[in-house]
Each structure stands twice: as C-alpha cells, then as structure tokens.
Amino acid sequence: MKTADKEALKRKTNAKISRPEFFNIAISVDCVIFGYAKKELQVLLIKSNRKEFSELYSLPGDLVRPDEDLDTAPYRVLKEKTGMDDVFLEQVQAFGAIDRHPSGRVITIAYYSLIDILHHKLQLSDNDLHWHSVKNINQLAFDHKLILDTCIHKLKEQIMDHPLVFNLLPEKFSLRELQDVYEAIINITLDRRNFRKMISLKKWLLDLNELEINTPRRPGKLYKLKKEYSSFNGQKKK
Amino acid sequence: MKTADKEALKRKTNAKISRPEFFNIAISVDCVIFGYAKKELQVLLIKSNRKEFSELYSLPGDLVRPDEDLDTAPYRVLKEKTGMDDVFLEQVQAFGAIDRHPSGRVITIAYYSLIDILHHKLQLSDNDLHWHSVKNINQLAFDHKLILDTCIHKLKEQIMDHPLVFNLLPEKFSLRELQDVYEAIINITLDRRNFRKMISLKKWLLDLNELEINTPRRPGKLYKLKKEYSSFNGQKKK
DNA sequence: TCAAAAGTGTTGACTTTACACCCATGA
DNA sequence: TCATGGGTGTAAAGTCAACACTTTTGA
Numbered sequence: 001m002k003t004a005d006k007e008a009l010k011r012k013t014n015a016k017i018s019r020p021e022f023f024n025i026a027i028s029v030d031c032v033i034f035g036y037a038k039k040e041l042q043v044l045l046i047k048s049n050r051k052e053f054s055e056l057y058s059l060p061g062d063l064v065r066p067d068e069d070l071d072t073a074p075y076r077v078l079k080e081k082t083g084m085d086d087v088f089l090e091q092v093q094a095f096g097a098i099d100r101h102p103s104g105r106v107i108t109i110a111y112y113s114l115i116d117i118l119h120h121k122l123q124l125s126d127n128d129l130h131w132h133s134v135k136n137i138n139q140l141a142f143d144h145k146l147i148l149d150t151c152i153h154k155l156k157e158q159i160m161d162h163p164l165v166f167n168l169l170p171e172k173f174s175l176r177e178l179q180d181v182y183e184a185i186i187n188i189t190l191d192r193r194n195f196r197k198m199i200s201l202k203k204w205l206l207d208l209n210e211l212e213i214n215t216p217r218r219p220g221k222l223y224k225l226k227k228e229y230s231s232f233n234g235q236k237k238k
Numbered sequence: 239m240k241t242a243d244k245e246a247l248k249r250k251t252n253a254k255i256s257r258p259e260f261f262n263i264a265i266s267v268d269c270v271i272f273g274y275a276k277k278e279l280q281v282l283l284i285k286s287n288r289k290e291f292s293e294l295y296s297l298p299g300d301l302v303r304p305d306e307d308l309d310t311a312p313y314r315v316l317k318e319k320t321g322m323d324d325v326f327l328e329q330v331q332a333f334g335a336i337d338r339h340p341s342g343r344v345i346t347i348a349y350y351s352l353i354d355i356l357h358h359k360l361q362l363s364d365n366d367l368h369w370h371s372v373k374n375i376n377q378l379a380f381d382h383k384l385i386l387d388t389c390i391h392k393l394k395e396q397i398m399d400h401p402l403v404f405n406l407l408p409e410k411f412s413l414r415e416l417q418d419v420y421e422a423i424i425n426i427t428l429d430r431r432n433f434r435k436m437i438s439l440k441k442w443l444l445d446l447n448e449l450e451i452n453t454p455r456r457p458g459k460l461y462k463l464k465k466e467y468s469s470f471n472g473q474k475k476k
Numbered sequence: 477t478c479a480a481a482a483g484t485g486t487t488g489a490c491t492t493t494a495c496a497c498c499c500a501t502g503a
Numbered sequence: 504t505c506a507t508g509g510g511t512g513t514a515a516a517g518t519c520a521a522c523a524c525t526t527t528t529g530a
Contacts, residue, residue, distance in 0.1 A: 024304045027263050027334075027345055066262045066343055070334020094332045094347045096265075096308020105304055107265055107347075109332045176482075193484070194520065217481050218528040414509075431511070432493065439491095455507050456501040482527070491518070499510075 028108040029073040030061035030144065032092070032151040033082065035117035036168040040133040041184045042117065043148060044081070045140070047128040052102045053141035057132065059148070061108065074111040082115065083123040088167040088231035089113040092151050100143045112151040114167035114231075156186055163204045163229040174212055174220035175199065204229050266346040267311040268299035268382065270330070270389040271320065273355035274406040278371040279422045280355065281386060282319070283378070285366040290340045291379035295370065297386070299346065312349040320353065321361040326405040326469035327351040330389050338381045350389040352405035352469075394424055401442045401467040412450055412458035413437065442467050 033044040045057035060081045064073045071091065079085050089111055096107035115122065117131065124130075134152060139145060159165050165181045166173075179195050199205065205223040212219035271282040283295035298319045302311045309329065317323050327349055334345035353360065355369065362368075372390060377383060397403050403419045404411075417433045437443065443461040450457035 025263075025265050025302060027265065064263060064334070064345070067336065069336050070332060070345055091331060093329060094308060096302070096347075098305065098307050107302070107308055109334075174482090191521070192482085193522085196483085197485095198519095215481090216529070217479085218483095218526080220482060412509090429494075430509085431495085434510085436492090453508090454502070456499080456509055458509060477530105479530085480528090483525085485522105485524105487521090489518100489520080491516100493516075494514090495512105497511090499508105501507090501509095503504105503506085 025105045025107055027064045027070075028061050028106055029064060029070070029077060030059040030108050030110050030147055031074050031077050031081075031089075032059060032110060032112040032148055033078065034112065034114050034134075034151075034155065034168065035131055036181050036184060037117050037131065038133070039180055039184055040135060041152075042131040043134050043137070044124075044129060045132050045137075046081075046126060046130075048141040049128075050102065050141065056139060056141040057137075057144075058141035059110075059144045060129070063106075064109075070109065074113070078113055081125050081129060083125065084115055084119065084121055086232045087113055087115050088164060092147075092154055095143055095147060097143065108147075110147045110151060112155065114155075114164060116168060116170055118170060159185055163202070163225060164231065166204075166225040166229075167231055172208060172210070172222045172224050174222055176220050178223075263343045263345055265302045265308075266299050266344050267302060267308070267315060268297040268346050268348050268385055269312050269315050269319075269327075270297060270348060270350040270386055271316065272350065272352050272372075272389075272393065272406065273369055274419050274422060275355050275369065276371070277418055277422055278373060279390075280369040281372050281375070282362075282367060283370050283375075284319075284364060284368075286379040287366075288340065288379065294377060294379040295375075295382075296379035297348075297382045298367070301344075302347075308347065312351070316351055319363050319367060321363065322353055322357065322359055324470045325351050325353050326402060330385075330392055333381055333385060335381065346385075348385045348389060350393065352393075352402060354406060354408055356408060397423055401440070401463060402469065404442075404463040404467075405469055410446060410448065410460040410462050412460055414458050416461075 031044075035042040035044065044060060046060050048054065048056045048058045060077055062073065062077050062080075064070055068076065074089055074091075075085065075087075078087060078089065090113075092110045092112050094107060094109045098105065100106065100108070134148070137145070137148065140148065155164070159182065165178070165185065168181055169177060175196055178199065179190060179192065182195070183189055204225055206226050208222045208224060210222040212222060269282075273280040273282065282298060284298050286292070286294045286296045298315055300311065300315050300318075302308060306314065312327055312329075313323065313325075316325060316327065328351075330348045330350050332345060332347045336343065338344065338346070372386070375383070375386065378386065393402070397420065403416070403423065406419055407415060413434055416437065417428060417430065420433070421427055442463055444464050446460045446462060448460040450460060
C-alpha cells in the first residue's frame with residue numbers, strides 16, 4: 001500500500017471513530033453474584049424497575065463509566081450493592097445482541113463473583129436485592145437468564161481445577177460443608193471418601209486442628225484455604 | 239421500595255442511559271485469526287496505520303456497528319479481510335483498560351478464529367495483511383500482544399477437549415500433519431503412538447482409505463473430520 | 477444406649493506414559 | 504538397496520470409581 005493510501009485509510013478510520021453513531025452503543029457490566037445457603041447455590045437478584053419486565057428479576061449491573069477501567073466497573077457494582085470488596089470476580093463473556101435491551105443498544109459484559117453470604121461485611125444496599133436459589137429461577141429480565149446459565153456453566157467447569165468455592169464459605173469450614181457446596185454446584189452427590197481424597201490431593205487446605213462447635217452431632221475437623229491460594233490480592237492460582 | 243421510589247429510580251436510569259457521556263465509549267472487535275504453515279502457528283496481522291504505532295503490527299478489527307449483533311461483527315471483519323465465511327470463530331474476552339486506545343475510549347472484544355491458510359477461498363484483501371509466526375511476535379500495537387497471548391492460552395486449553403485444530407487443515411489430512419499442528423500449538427513434541435491412540439479414542443475422524451499423493455517418502459493415510467464435529471453450522475461440539 | 481454423622485483403605489477398571497521394531501515407498 | 508518416515512502393541516505406573524465398617528459425639 002502506498003503512503004498516500006495509508007493516509008487516506010487513517011483519515012477514514014479517525015473519521016469513523018469520531019462519527020457520533022459509533023458512540024450510540026452503551027456498555028454495561030452485569031454481575032452474577034453467587035452465594036451458598038440452605039445447601040443450594042444462590043444468586044443475588046434485584047427486582048427489575050422497567051415496566052417491560054415488571055415482576056421479573058434481573059442481575060445487578062451498571063453502565064461502565066467513561067473514566068474507569070472495564071474490569072473495575074463490576075467491583076464498583078459489587079461494592080455498591082453488597083458493601084464487599086476483596087472478592088473473587090472474573091470476566092465471563094460479552095453479550096451484545098441488537099435487541100437485548102429495550103431502551104437502546106447496550107452491550108454488556110458479564111462477570112461472576114463468589115461471596116460468603118454470612119460475611120460480616122455483607123450489607124445489601126437495597127430492599128429489592130435478594131438471594132435466590134438458582135434452581136428456582138426460570139425467567140429473568142433482559143437476556144439475564146442466558147447470562148446466568150453461562151456463568152453457572154463456567155463455574156461448574158472451573159471448580160475442580162481452581163480453588164474457587166472457598167469464596168462461598170467462611171474462613172473456617174469442615175470437609176462436610178465443602179462437599180455440600182460442591183454438590184450444590186455440580187448437582188451430583190459425591191462419594192465422601194473419594195471427595196476427601198480428591199481435595200487432599202490438591203493440597204489447597206490447612207488442617208486447623210480445631211473442631212466445629214455447636215453441632216447437633218459429632219463435630220467435624222475445621223480447615224481453611226492456604227493463604228497462597230486465596231483468590232484476591234492478585235489473580236487466581238492454579 | 240415504594241412505587242414512587244421505583245418510578246424515581248426508573249427515571250434516573252433512563253436519564254443516565256441517555257446522557258451523552260455514557261455513549262462516549264466505542265466498541266470494537268479484534269480478531270485473532272490463526273493459521274498453520276511451515277510447521278508453525280501463524281496469525282494474521284496488519285501494519286498499524288497509526289503514527290503512535292508506526293512500524294508495529296496490529297490485529298484486524300473494526301468498530302461494532304450499531305445495527306449488527308456483537309457476535310456478527312467479527313464474522314464481518316473476517317469476511318472483509320480474508321473472504322472467508324463458514325469459519326470457526328469464538329469470543330474470548332473483552333479488554334477495556336482506559337488508556338488502551340490512543341484516540342479515545344474503546345473497549346474491544348476479542349475473538350479467535352482458525353482457518354486453513356491454503357483454503358481456495360482465502361484471499362487477503364489488503365497488501366498490508368500478512369501471516370506471522372506467533373513465535374516471532376514480541377510486540378504489537380495497542381494491547382494486542384496481551385490479546386494475542388490470551389487467545390493462544392485459550393487455544394491451548396481447548397484443543398485437547400474440542401475438535402478445533404481441524405479448522406487449520408485442509409479437508410483431508412494425514413495423522414502426521416495433524417500431530418504437527420498439535421505440536422506447533424502446544425510447543426511440545428508428542429510420542430507418535432500415543433498421539434494416534436489419543437486421537438483414535440476421540441472418534442473424531444473418518445478413515446478415507448486414501449493415501450497422500452506426491453509425498454517425497456512413503457505416503458500416509460488420509461482422514462477427515464466427521465461431519466458431526468465440524469465447527470461451523472452451529473456450535474462447537476464436545 | 478442409641479442415632480447420626482465423622483472418619484478412614486482397598487480393589488479393580490481404566491487411563492496415561494514410555495518405549496522399539498518392521499514396513500512401504502521414492503529416490 | 505537405502506534412507507525416510509509410516510505404522511503398530513505392550514507393560515508399568517498412575518488415576519478414578521466403587522464400596523462398608525468403626526468411631527465419636529449429643530441427646
């Protein structure tokens with residue numbers, strides 16, 4: 001290509017990027033915030049405030065601000081909605097069908113997060129924010145059911161290879177609780193001995209030499225995740 | 239929340255979505271188009287036409303049009319640049335650091351694609367478009383090196399579980415060629431017998447009972463991917 | 477003392493890895 | 504006939520899945 005052609009192309013590109021119609025797409029982030037309670041995987045939903053979706057729930061999200069990195073937007077949403085930071089949060093996928101949003105063109109980038117529902121810092125900011133068992137969710141506003149299903153799928157794929165589910169539990173937990181979480185996510189009951197063998201091979205856990213207290217039956221031993229595997233302060237580890 | 243509050247929130251949201259500064263973010267797609275030649279994984283790059291990145295290469299991409307689905311944009315780019323459709327193409331990740339683009343706020347969504355460099359339909363549309371061996375790429379314009387590395391990582395993760403690499407080869411190929419492609423991607427030499435056993439366990443291939451022709455040595459048997467595993471005409475299969 | 481959950485090992489099936497020789501072809 | 508790569512099987516190690524009994528505790 002000759003230099004003159006390149007200059008023409010550059011002008012063309014710059015013209016395109018500054019033409020107003022190419023800024024007619026808004027960008028949002030939507031957060032699939034998972035928790036664990038009542039032996040079931042839960043997700044945080046908010047009552048939709050749009051008349052098109054009255055009576056439907058939707059995922060918490062917000063538009064990305066022009067002055068924030070894409071990846072910080074979901075942390076902001078999470079902090080605003082739950083008061084939590086230092087949480088596991090990972091990008092999943094962008095969703096951008098033309099008609100996914102009734103009030104205009106909005107491309108959204110989905111993130112999923114895992115938090116401990118009983119964490120002392122957790123404070124839902126909104127009366128319309130509630131935990132829902134994922135099993136009971138049939139319909140959501142926008143394309144949020146598709147987003148949720150995509151995130152559940154990714155979660156299932158990752159939990160065997162990465163130390164993620166610990167983010168759903170308090171710092172100290174028993175192997176029984178841990179197994180319950182795994183079973184809730186993959187929806188399969190596991191053999192207790194094989195599960196313990198699998199977990200112990202990962203070398204993720206520290207035996208605290210403590211026992212559960214106030215259990216109705218024989219208490220189990222307590223463990224915690226080794227510090228080097230915690231999901232925040234950096235990236236997730238293998 | 240009371241109804242009046244909800245109405246207020248709705249107005250607030252609608253106001254935000256239509257305030258011009260929230261459309262100040264442009265959306266692009268960037269395509270990491272992989273090919274295979276000279277026993278190495280190749281990627282299609284274009285000479286950057288921006289003075290900030292003179293002499294650097296970049297990934298082919300374009301702004302998403304307001305009237306196209308997000309996922310069709312990379313197909314359009316691919317068709318424009320290579321003349322190819324019916325190709326494997328999958329979304330990888332969105333990249334959205336504030337300063338990733340020198341001329342303004344652009345969030346990009348990366349896709350990766352696998353094509354047969356020797357396909358008869360392949361026709362590079364631009365004299366500045368060329369194949370580069372991924373081994374030799376140290377620096378790219380924008381954050382494209384990061385995008386490329388992310389896509390290579392995803393490719394490596396997927397090739398053992400999904401019938402993807404066949405998209406890099408002509409319809410008929412020998413097991414030797416197939417093994418070469420795998421080795422080029424994962425950068426490890428494999429044992430021939432174990433490789434063949436692994437591939438035959440997947441049941442992806444159809445034995446054509448044909449032999450290579452015009453080989454300098456003993457010709458190998460030819461295979462092709464079973465139709466039900468081809469990546470286009472629907473989603474990738476397990 | 478009873479009920480309930482905690483804790484713990486072994487076996488067989490299968491998968492993965494390492495490894496070497498003969499065969500068919502083109503030159 | 505020779506050089507080159509094509510084609511093939513087995514044994515050992517490791518991983519995965521199935522399976523039952525004893526122990527500890529609270530009630």
